Amino acid sequence: MNIYDIAREAGVSISTVSRVLNNKGNVTAATRARVERVLARSNYTPSAIARGMAGKPLRTIAVLTVDIRVPHYARTAYTIEREFSRRGYEVSLCNTGGERAEAIRYLRAVTEKHADGIVLVGSIFNQLGSDPQAAPFLREAPVVLANGRIDLPNSYSVLVDDRHGAALAVEHLMARGCRDLFCVRDVATESAEAKCEGFVRALEHAGISDGQDRILDTGQSIAGGEEAVKALLASGRRVDGIVCGEDITASGVVRALRAAGLRVPQDVAVTGYNDSEYARVCDPALTSVDNKPELVAMLCVQLLESLIEKTGPFSSVTIQPELVVRDSA
Amino acid sequence: MNIYDIAREAGVSISTVSRVLNNKGNVTAATRARVERVLARSNYTPSAIARGMAGKPLRTIAVLTVDIRVPHYARTAYTIEREFSRRGYEVSLCNTGGERAEAIRYLRAVTEKHADGIVLVGSIFNQLGSDPQAAPFLREAPVVLANGRIDLPNSYSVLVDDRHGAALAVEHLMARGCRDLFCVRDVATESAEAKCEGFVRALEHAGISDGQDRILDTGQSIAGGEEAVKALLASGRRVDGIVCGEDITASGVVRALRAAGLRVPQDVAVTGYNDSEYARVCDPALTSVDNKPELVAMLCVQLLESLIEKTGPFSSVTIQPELVVRDSA
DNA sequence: CTGTTAGCGCTTTCAT
């Protein structure tokens, strides 16, 4: 069933049907009513593909994320989807797992389908900007990065100041009297790097210069946090505060500390990052850095929408995280 | 840049270009090479829209879910996306929030774009099958429900036996000696209903007939779990075991029990549901029912793919949850 | 093996 069928049944031309379908003017009330009656009883659905063929945008947004099973990405992707949906766009989603090849495959696919815009969620996508295989696809449609940045003509960023976020955690711990701090780095992204940098700088600011030696590397998981603590305690180094790069890792840190007979926060205070549900499930509830994924997502959507609709001016923005104090520090 | 440009530059016809593009036979190695060279230096991207216009499938799958911020849905959606991606499909995602209107809007949109298949994740979508506004869109493409069922000619299900899941929890609690059990219902879906039914039946099986009076209603959240426990304790009823419909709610239950000075599991044992990361973050780690979202998703993908490619036979399937025993019960 | 051509279903001028 297509527009010709409707036109025939209504005794008009396809132009007229098209006009009533798209609420264009120049149709008599009578004609419009006749067409609408036919429309109502037929179960005709216009073909968006044909509409796209005729040069109209398909109103779809491509979202690339590492893994929506990570709550932080889930919250970001959720907000992006909801906001674009509200604006009449559909979103297509890909979990690249950080795999360059997956990202490229997907970018090619969405370019072939003429996506109207692209959102890259996470600093891990920064590398695509200079990737000869990927970059061409990032020039066909406007691109916005959530907490990332690439240098391409039509790409913009909504950044989060993770250095500041980590510094907030350090300052809070020092204010409660902690002096022997450590930082848990649980992933190798620019964002994680920024957190470490914030940690080191904040220590320097407090006159402690060996921050670089106080960074613990581990995996992003409960087990990762546990292992980092076990290794630290085994080293015999003094510790009374731990800044973690993720709530989930922090929960492992807390668990291992308690298992070792240490009290949190009395003996060792712990901070998480992301202010996720994990922070509230954890016992004691985690003091955590809120890096505002919903706000970031919202700004990404607004930015991308104005890029697509060419209602300028546009500019990249940076938002500041905040510390949410609970029981672990 | 389109297929005509390539054809002209290579000095061949568009058919030939189309043939090399799609690896069809009947092209001399020499001709193929010539076209491929032109292809390589041009940054031509074929238009999937035009291809769709010519009758080829666009290879997109629409996934409807309640809210991917809920880990169980995130895991399901993640697996669906990954598996379809591997098979050369793209997935478009909508978080309906359980809103009928959102589901309908989205179904209309994806029908206009000729989605090749639809996945409905969650029993909340069961009602769409008999919804006159929604059902027509569920007839245009094959539909698979994850843990749901609708009665439409081209719709199939991958079901989870949640009655059995809840019964497993009850049996485990009774085996540890619990006698005064309660069940926390934290949402109003058929799936939640099935869990309650499983709870009641398992009690009956053990000679306890007042199961229906042992169901506590609350919200699906930490606070929901806490409130349920507070109300229960205030009522003065004896309790030594609580079966929860969700890990997140169970974590609130545990927290409130401990706050009331009760030990988990010694005084009151608690079971969660979904075997999510929350179960592992919670202290004590939750004994939880694993309802296998990855397996469900995988089966949905296989089912839908065979429906799309018409490689039968198809049939709905039911999978059985398993209990994962940890420290809370 | 290669080229010509007729659609696919819509939007949009341009006539009338």
Next chain:
DNA sequence: ATGAAAGCGCTAACAG
């Protein structure tokens, strides 16, 4: 206010 017709970029049937 309405209709005729061109064109969007591709696939595939058909002709050569």
